[in-house]
Amino acid sequence: MVYIRDLALPDFPLLLAPMEDVSDPPFRAVCKQGGADLMYTEFVSSEGLIRDAAKSKKKLDVFDYERPIGIQLFGSDVQTMAECAKISTVAGPDLIDINYGCPVKQVACRGAGAALLRDIPKMVQMTEAVVKATRLPVTVKTRLGWDDSTRNVEEVAERLQDIGIEALTIHGRTRVQMYKGEADWTLIAKIKENPRIRIPIFGNGDIDSPEKAMEYKNRYGVDGIMIGRASIGYPWIFREIKHYLATGEKLAPPTxxxxxxxxxxxxxxxxxxxxxxxxxxxxxxxxxxxxxxxxxxxxxxxxxxxxxxxxxxxxxxxxxxxxxxxxxx
The missing domain is CATH 1.10.1200.80 (Putative flavin oxidoreducatase; domain 2)
Incomplete structure (x- = not known):
């Protein structure tokens, strides 16, 4: 089993990534049926939630059939993020996740998402405020760094663990890379091998087949993987990976x-x-x-x-x- 505090997940869990305009409850329903072990909402704007914006509030909808389910928050203001953690806790998810990885301009250029990779002290301050604001486990999703000259995720992992996060998901690209090029999981493996790290480490980026899932599991030693784009219109990716990991055989494609x-x-x-x-x-x-x-x-x-x-x-x-x-x- 893999534990996020008291939340028990199966060995090598498969996580559904929080994808804007995709990972809503209807999409999550088919992915849950397809075998996803832990899912996240679309990311929720802390500023929108504080303003009581209808779109942000609607994203807090979670349902029992989805469990375990996490609400993901993003924002640039420390106190606002803490307040939104309290609001999100009332919505009844199993955990709160903080987005420090979104690379799009509308988010990063406003000081949120991957932008926090350029201000680690603020990232630590914000994370600590969220941890203190909720009774739920807090997890984080981030990237390797802002660009190739600032791949600081090893420091990020240690410092965020030290102030209370319960799991860390790392996308194997920098913010500058966006979604281009091949994801590099070597730093993710180094973090997993770090004797100081005791929380689960999940890898994300480019997993689009059972064979690649097996390869990355064996090569990088992560506790589980997060799948995003490969699940769109193909929720069977989860069951196919599980079957391949268990048997070494590929399932027939969906009828x-x-x-x-x-x-x-x-x-x-x-x-x-x-x-x-x-x-x-x-x-x-x-x-x-x-x-x-x-x-x-x-x-x-x-x-x-x-x-x-x-x-x-x-x-x-x-x-x-x-x-x-x-x-x-």
């Missing part, structure tokens, strides 16, 4: 019935949580991923994107399920 079933579940959860209008609109970004590689996928995607009512979408999905589509060569 057409499974693809349609997951898409249907995602759609129904989406309109239930967001309402029909927004639910239909926001599902449109997911259809191409669910049916990627199938003969006829472009035609289906076009029909689904043009559908304007829940019954239209349901009818199209039913038609797809009854087809004899196969994977393209």
């Amino acid at each position: 057409l019935e499974e693809r349609v079933g997951a898409c249907q579940m995602h759609f129904e959860k989406s309109i239930e949580w967001k309402g029909p209008k927004v639910g239909i609109f926001e599902m449109r970004r997911h259809y191409a991923h669910y049916f990627k590689g199938l003969v006829g996928a472009k035609q289906w995607r076009t029909q689904l994107v043009e559908a304007n009512t829940p019954d239209e979408v349901r009818a199209i999905l039913a038609t797809i399920a009854q087809s004899e589509a196969v994977l393209a060569d």
Whole structure:
């Protein structure tokens, strides 16, 4: 077992990454069914939460079927982050996570996310304030550093552990790299090997197949891995990795019935949580991923994107399920 304080996870847990505009409750539902062991909300703006912004408050929605689930916060003001940790605690998650890794300009250029990698004292101060503001375990997600000349994650790991975080997830790129190039896990391995480090260390970046998960598990010795983009439209990545780690054999890819079933579940959860209008609109970004590689996928995607009512979408999905589509060569 892997423990985040008293929260018990299975050996080598698979975590679902907090992805903005992706990791909402409907998406998390299909990933939980697919085998994710620990999931996180989309990141929640501390400034938005303090202002009582509807979008930020909505992101605090967590459900029992998702557990264990963490709420992820980001912000640039120490006191505001502490207050938001208190608000988030009331929402009832299993842990609070702090985002020190988001590289996008709208976040980093406002002094939040990966920007804190350029101000380690403030990062420590902010983390300590959040730890003191909640009774829940606090975890952190970050990157190797701001750029190649400031890869300071080893210092970050020790200092944040010393002031009370319970687990650390590290994305194997710098902020400057964004999502380009290959993720470098060598520093992640060094942190895991550090005798001072006693908290779980999770690796993130480029895990998109069972084979790579096995390779990185063995090579870098992390306690578990976090999966992001590879799970979009393919929640089966979690079960495939687990099966491969346990048996050394690859599972067959999901059937057409499974693809349609997951898409249907995602759609129904989406309109239930967001309402029909927004639910239909926001599902449109997911259809191409669910049916990627199938003969006829472009035609289906076009029909689904043009559908304007829940019954239209349901009818199209039913038609797809009854087809004899196969994977393209």
